[in-house]
Amino acid sequence: MAAGTKTIRVGAGGIMLPNHAPLVIAEQFGTLSALFPGRIDLGVGRAPGSDQKTARALRRDPSAADTFPEDVVELMDYFKPPHSGQTIKAVPCAGQDVPVWILGSSTFGARLAAHLGLPYAFASHFAPASSSRRSTPTGASSARRSNSARPYVMPGVNVFAADTTPKPAGSGPRSPRSSLDLHRGRPRRLAAPEEGFDEALTPEDRLIIDSMLGCSAVGSPATVKAWLKRFIERTSADELMISCQVFDHAARLRSYEIAAQIQR
Numbered sequence: 001m002a003a004g005t006k007t008i009r010v011g012a013g014g015i016m017l018p019n020h021a022p023l024v025i026a027e028q029f030g031t032l033s034a035l036f037p038g039r040i041d042l043g044v045g046r047a048p049g050s051d052q053k054t055a056r057a058l059r060r061d062p063s064a065a066d067t068f069p070e071d072v073v074e075l076m077d078y079f080k081p082p083h084s085g086q087t088i089k090a091v092p093c094a095g096q097d098v099p100v101w102i103l104g105s106s107t108f109g110a111r112l113a114a115h116l117g118l119p120y121a122f123a124s125h126f127a128p129a130s131s132s133r134r135s136t137p138t139g140a141s142s143a144r145r146s147n148s149a150r151p152y153v154m155p156g157v158n159v160f161a162a163d164t165t166p167k168p169a170g171s172g173p174r175s176p177r178s179s180l181d182l183h184r185g186r187p188r189r190l191a192a193p194e195e196g197f198d199e200a201l202t203p204e205d206r207l208i209i210d211s212m213l214g215c216s217a218v219g220s221p222a223t224v225k226a227w228l229k230r231f232i233e234r235t236s237a238d239e240l241m242i243s244c245q246v247f248d249h250a251a252r253l254r255s256y257e258i259a260a261q262i263q264r
Contacts, residue, residue, distance in 0.1 A: 002036040003036075007039075009041055010036070010040060010041070011040065012029075014044055014045050014121070015042065015043065015044050015045070016044075016046070016047055016048060017046060017072065017075070018046060018047075018048055018064035018071075022071050023090055025044075025075060026075055026078035026090035027093055029042045030091070031092060032098075033098045034096065042099065042101065043121055044075065044101070044102065044103060045103035045104060045109070048062075069112055072100070072118075073116070076100055078093050079093060079094070081095045082095075100118055101113075101118060101119050101121050102116070102119070102120050103120075104120065104122060105123040109122075119154065119238075120151075120152070120153050121154040121241060124155045124156050124215040125156030125215055125216075125241070151238075153235070154237065154239045154241055155231075156240070156241040157215050157228070157231060157240055157242060158218075158243050158245070159216070159217045159228075159244055160216070160255050161217070161218075161219070161255045161258035162255065163220070164220070177191055177197060178191065180205060180208055191247065221262060224262060228240070228262065244256060
């Protein structure tokens with residue numbers, strides 16, 4: 001992606017650090033930064049991002065997430081200029097300008113980002129609400145802002161914009177079937193809209209879908225623009241990470257085009 005572009009920044013959203021050694025990630029992103037100076041970002045999260053079988057295949061300790069704060073600090077140290085007495089160096093990494101982001105879906109990551117003075121990306125596009133008000137986008141942003149002198153927050157939002165109002169069944173920013181599968185711990189590849197799917201939903205299914213798609217802008221350019229404006233005002237977001245998971249590729253591209261025009 002970096003080789004095929006010239007000016008945009010390219011990053012990871014993100015690297016699940018419990019699955020990797022900080023030294024390895026530092027070397028990988030240090031290499032990218034050496035190839036494309038000033039255009040590489042690194043986002044790290046503490047979720048395993050997989051099931052226990054995959055974790056075993058990766059040869060990772062199930063408790064690896066417990067040391068996430070220490071691992072982030074170790075990772076950041078590899079990017080600093082080398083100092084006297086340093087025994088382990090990441091090559092080519094030392095002195096590279098690679099911004100590190102904390103990714104999360106709760107206030108834990110927000111507080112860690114504030115403590116380390118790092119920007120925070122909140123996964124509100126698939127975790128808009130939780131059992132606590134403090135886990136909402138507003139709560140995470142507030143936690144980040146109240147603990148940092150120079151806060152920077154990037155919430156995620158689903159955007160499905162179309163020139164005409166889209167049909168609700170199976171064609172939203174993440175298909176309802178995918179949302180249900182993700183909630184039940186059975187993620188799968190994005191599937192085509194299913195005939196009669198909406199009619200077969202139970203009240204419980206509808207609550208799950210409505211909850212998971214709570215941070216979603218769906219509709220015409222004007223509707224999406226108004227929704228994004230309200231969302232930014234409510235969260236004080238510095239920028240947005242936009243996701244558009246729809247099966248129809250042409251519709252997905254058009255949605256991103258509309259979103260880009262709106263933001264200009």
